Amino acid sequence: MNLKGKIRSLISLLVFFxxxxxxxxxxxxxRWFDSQKTGLLIGIxxxxxxxxxxxxxxxxxxxxxxxSIPGLEAMDEAVGRATEMGKPILFSSGLGKMERVATMASMxxxxxxxxxxxxxxxxxxxxxxxxxxxxxxxxxxxxxFSKAGHPESFKQENIYFVTQSQFGYVAAVDGIMLRxxxxxxxxxxxxxxxxxxxxxxxxSIGALQxxxxxxxxxxxxxxxxxxxxxxxxxxFAASGYLTKDPLVLGSIxxxxxxxxxxxxxxxxxxxxxxLGHNFLINFLGK
Amino acid sequence: MVCFVxxxxxxxxxxxxxxxxxxxxxxxLDWMQIIFVFALLVGALSFLILHLEKIxxxxxxxxxxxxxxxxxxxxxxxxxxxxxQKDSPFLWVFDNLQVPxxxxxxxxxxxxxxxxxxxxFRARNFQSVVLLVAGVLIILGRVPLGEMxxxxxxxxxxWVLNVPSMAAxxxxxxxxxxxxxxxxxxxxxxxxxxxxxxx
Numbered sequence: 001m002n003l004k005g006k007i008r009s010l011i012s013l014l015v016f017f018x019x020x021x022x023x024x025x026x027x028x029x030x031r032w033f034d035s036q037k038t039g040l041l042i043g044i045x046x047x048x049x050x051x052x053x054x055x056x057x058x059x060x061x062x063x064x065x066x067x068s069i070p071g072l073e074a075m076d077e078a079v080g081r082a083t084e085m086g087k088p089i090l091f092s093s094g095l096g097k098m099e100r101v102a103t104m105a106s107m108x109x110x111x112x113x114x115x116x117x118x119x120x121x122x123x124x125x126x127x128x129x130x131x132x133x134x135x136x137x138x139x140x141x142x143x144x145f146s147k148a149g150h151p152e153s154f155k156q157e158n159i160y161f162v163t164q165s166q167f168g169y170v171a172a173v174d175g176i177m178l179r180x181x182x183x184x185x186x187x188x189x190x191x192x193x194x195x196x197x198x199x200x201x202x203x204s205i206g207a208l209q210x211x212x213x214x215x216x217x218x219x220x221x222x223x224x225x226x227x228x229x230x231x232x233x234x235x236f237a238a239s240g241y242l243t244k245d246p247l248v249l250g251s252i253x254x255x256x257x258x259x260x261x262x263x264x265x266x267x268x269x270x271x272x273x274x275l276g277h278n279f280l281i282n283f284l285g286k
Numbered sequence: 287m288v289c290f291v292x293x294x295x296x297x298x299x300x301x302x303x304x305x306x307x308x309x310x311x312x313x314x315l316d317w318m319q320i321i322f323v324f325a326l327l328v329g330a331l332s333f334l335i336l337h338l339e340k341i342x343x344x345x346x347x348x349x350x351x352x353x354x355x356x357x358x359x360x361x362x363x364x365x366x367x368x369x370x371q372k373d374s375p376f377l378w379v380f381d382n383l384q385v386p387x388x389x390x391x392x393x394x395x396x397x398x399x400x401x402x403x404x405x406x407f408r409a410r411n412f413q414s415v416v417l418l419v420a421g422v423l424i425i426l427g428r429v430p431l432g433e434m435x436x437x438x439x440x441x442x443x444x445w446v447l448n449v450p451s452m453a454a455x456x457x458x459x460x461x462x463x464x465x466x467x468x469x470x471x472x473x474x475x476x477x478x479x480x481x482x483x484x485x
Contacts, residue, residue: 131329
């Protein structure tokens with residue numbers, strides 16, 4: 001099924017649920033549609049229409065422009081630095097399992113970065129917290145190296161599973177940093193309390209560090225300790241930014257429009273609420 | 287295709303409270319647990335192979351690889367043959383070796399916070415001065431000394447955390463939420479397939 005077909009299926013399914021749920025109830029005890037979630041369904045419908053609308057727009061236009069993201073602009077510098085110094089690059093996707101969106105975004109970035117690394121034949125070390133992520137990372141890097149025309153440079157022994165203990169993983173990665181002394185550290189994924197331990201150890205060995213995570217608390221630690229940090233949605237926009245894929249850039253534009261709508265609703269809700277009219281807050285709160 | 291079908295199903299089951307969908311959702315969660323167990327087995331095997339190779343080739347610091355393998359073997363032996371109940375050797379090793387080592391690593395965080403704060407809170411420009419003042423205010427507001435100096439300090443610290451800091455966090459969270467949704471939609475319809483090892 002092609003992209004347009006999938007989008008049509010998704011929208012048809014949502015329209016089906018909205019119409020079916022509002023007109024049919026099989027029996028008192030069997031409800032097909034949870035009416036408490038109507039507002040959420042409408043929100044998702046608007047999101048899908050906007051995101052896919054812009055994806056199709058991006059496909060039609062061929063190229064879209066988004067603002068410069070310093071952390072991603074520095075990827076080339078980071079890879080070049082490691083190559084010049086003759087030291088490896090360390091990539092960590094954090095503690096997330098493969099089903100987390102942040103880990104998937106991390107693997108998407110790994111694919112683009114690995115292609116660059118393959119061209120320079122720089123060693124890439126990826127210690128992993130989750131065995132499934134290890135397998136995926138091995139496949140992603142192998143494919144990227146093949147795409148770059150250097151399949152012989154791929155070293156599977158550099159991408160390995162360490163442990164599923166949080167601080168055991170930190171101890172292992174810190175040990176790798178102190179022994180191998182990578183020139184560049186990429187911390188992209190889900191991190192928790194260990195984020196500052198990793199970032200400070202990397203800082204102590206003089207590595208260039210680029211970090212991105214979906215946790216707002218750990219972001220503040222990365223901002224202090226790393227050279228570049230991907231804040232919020234910059235992390236999820238990274239794959240499109242690096243590959244310049246118009247479909248991915250189109251979805252980022254769709255996100256921006258959604259942010260605009262949310263911003264307008266927040267301001268409107270604040271103004272109406274101040275004036276004593278809470279209908280907007282009550283409606284959106286459902 | 288598989289990703290698309292399961293993605294659509296998981297989206298649909300969130301809104302449909304029919305028992306069929308609820309059962310399907312529970313089945314998917316059970317399958318995930320089963321797959322996780324097999325993935326753990328793959329991880330353990332790859333761990334074994336990696337360290338055995340380094341030991342056999344007598345690579346640099348191979349003695350640490352031997353220690354890692356010994357730990358793994360000992361815990362597997364203790365768990366299988368002596369059990370994991372209360373007062374078992376397995377739990378004794380976990381409580382007296384693993385837990386203190388984890389706590390030690392966690393405690394390093396205190397020192398790293400101090401060193402990161404020393405580097406980060408330098409008044410280089412206007413933004414860093416604001417950061418420094420806010421940081422000092424919150425540190426004082428969280429200890430009894432702050433209240434001794436002035437009764438308004440803990441109140442101001444709480445205000446900084448609950449108003450401007452929370453506003454910034456919520457803004458970033460909105461961005462993260464939207465980014466997650468867009469990434470998920472791209473993965474469901476197959477636009478992003480890098481995680482499959484395809485470009």
